[in-house]
Amino acid sequence: MEHLINIQNQLAQKANLSKSTSFLDGATLESGILNIYRQRPRVSVIIPTLNEAKNLPLVLPYLPIAWIDEVILVDGRSTDNTVEVARTMLPTIKVVMEQKKGKGAAMNAGYRAATGEILIVVDADGSNDPREIPRFVQALMMGADMVKGSRFAHGAGTTDMPFIRQLGNSFFTITCNLLFGTHWTDLCYGYHAFWRHCLEVVDVSDTPGFEIDTALYLRAAREQLHVTEVPSFEGYRFFGVGKLQTIPDGWRVLKIIIRERLKKSRTAESNRYLGFRGLQPVLEYAATPNVISAPEVNLQLLRTIGMILSAGYSLNELMTQVLHLSLQAMNAVSGSLLILDENGQVADVCMVYGDKKVSASEKNVSELLDQGVAGWVLRNRKLALIANTNEDPRWLPRTWEQDMPRSAVAVPVALNDCRLGILTLVRSQENQFTTDDLKLLESLAMPA
Template sequence: MQRSQQPTVSVVVPTRNEARNLQVVLPAIAAVRPAVHEIIVVDGNSVDGTIETARRVLPWVRIVEQTRKGKGNAMACGFAAATGDIIVMFDADGSADPAEIPAFVQALVDGADFAKGTRFARGGGSDDITLLRRSGNAGLNGVANMLFGTRHSDLCYGYNAFWADLLPLLELPAVDAPAPGDGSMLWGDGFEIETVLACRVAAADLRVTEVPSYERERMFGDTNLRTFADGTRVLRTLAAERRRASKKTEQKDALKGAQPAARIAPAQRPTQPPVRDGQPARNGHAVQNGHAAPNGHAVSNGHAVSNGHAVANGFAPQNGFAPQNGFAPQNGFAPQNGFAPQDGLGAPRPHHRPERDTLPVPPTTEPVTAHFTAVSPTEDVTPVAGPRPAQRPSPRPVNRPAVGSDRPAPDRAAAQREAVDARYALEEEAS
């Protein structure tokens, strides 16, 4: 908020039977330089000619009559009537020094929202405070600092100044509100006004600057302050203002929680391949039958494709050949020394792989064609004469008969035996 560097100043002076003191106080305020904008005397049913005296010693003074009883109500009426940028609270008993007004104004111009006078800072002091009041003020000041997290040194001092635009935040009792019928005062209408202001300024988290001030003794008349009664009221004020601040904080938090969250547009997702069989695509390929496709190939019948060839009987092909009887071929040749496994058992494995000049034997069973087409051999397996193997193969295996549907046809079994006999005959001759 932009505020004036040369603000106008309204001085509010609450009075009740302060005619003699006003003869000194009002001319002293008017003599302050830079000059104040206005002086407002708020009278509380004085019977000693206070209003008449004020107009006589300072013709341009503004007179306002308070609407209810109590110092707090008198101050609220003066605040409502003020037209200056800054409002200064000034007691009429002569205890405050008008020459300190520029220091309060400067503190506000320098950035403070509220300038709080203190008698207990360097440069301040008091000729009027008693030991009892000093002790009571220190105790109440400590309670206030604990409840509101402040570091004030003088809670109950009435010499303060603040920017007029803060009045809505202070929420003082409306000046036109009726007084209670039982003769009591509205909350904030009594001597607790300084405490109410300090607490609400702290609760609003406003910037406060303490200004050293020296308190003189009252010049004429008797004080309207009641030590014990007003001290108890101040203590009650602290408790009540703490509850009020907590309730306002809860209301603010509730309002923040009730506000709808800002809607954020969803991020654009990359286009995904279509979903098949209720499964999302993986690796950029569609899923079939609940299985993901490895190596960029589709899945069929629940089996994955490997190296571009279909899987049969649960085994992946090797070297481009489809498996037979549940066993994968090796090096483009039928399994194990030319003998197909029977009854689910494979022939004994040789100590080394046969060379290319060994005699191949055709497979003993038909290629698996259920759901998949067997891949034909791509290598040339025609018998070729060549050097004999480096060492003898393992002993001739026992050729057990096949069981069930794996039994080979008679003519094919005979062909197998003849081929094996011919092979071993050649190897015996060579050795």
């Protein structure tokens, strides 16, 4: 609990690489990530609650705090100790007391209270997995205006949807696709995120109930915003009884669909915003691209690597790209990336020497884990710095490398899906990796 609180307090401070504490000295993982991600948009997470005191301890600790700047709890007159539990677990949480009934009223109150550039709504009952938040943020930073979770996209699922509700949701989804020209796989799912600028053209202040999610999505589509879906898994409610009423709330959703189809766009074509909005990756670092310094380019590359690793994407097709980006960011000549499953077995491996990908036999990989630095990192869950590969007993010489002293680093990488990666990078001469390099790489490292 203290770990979560300390990390949340750090979010209020401007990250600075030169002042960060080294991972090797016991610093938290998130402090390193904040240094790399200091230019990302400000993110606000909104959590509507009504008597969720038992559920919050099972949800709040799993918020990916390194991706979040502000957590807002909007309480709808709970009769248990929901607010007290939230403040105990997360003292920096912002609490908004909403007197009006309904999920829509709570969400609108959260929108008004949020200060972030990106707003994300997460249910408090455990049905939304907060660990999926990086996936939503990533989609927004890649160009979407609004991102909605889908339980029926590839890789998604649900354990909390009776047949009658699934049938109704399918009917509503197909109807909306036909009437609005969308291509969605899910409609009545409230896990969503969007840039604040969406509220300039999408007004849902007139929608107090569960139908607010449908109204939000349809009005965004009508205003020609870029709405995309990401796979999301809906779990069962941990404690308590859900507030959704299938027939009454389904009727309200149907009325919203009909009403929105008959409405015209709020924005005249001549007044529609022209241009891209959201993140400007290059301009964050310098007024013009030609004055970006080498360290800042390295930060940009590591930032990209971190997003790929933590956003939950499959690495089967991305391993070579991740490894090449790592080599480029750290000016290394060769390296390897080993992916291990939750049982510690090697699931995949990629090795690069210069510009060429090197094939690795099962025996080679086994030797690396038994005798090499990768195995040492796996057993100790620490970064390894090797000043001279000819003198350090942790280094296992590789058959394709010349017999000359080199320097190397190895990093344990925490992946989003409970797997572990071990990234090893090599430079051509001894004593070329420094503690400053470790401070950069600790942003990718898992906590000890």
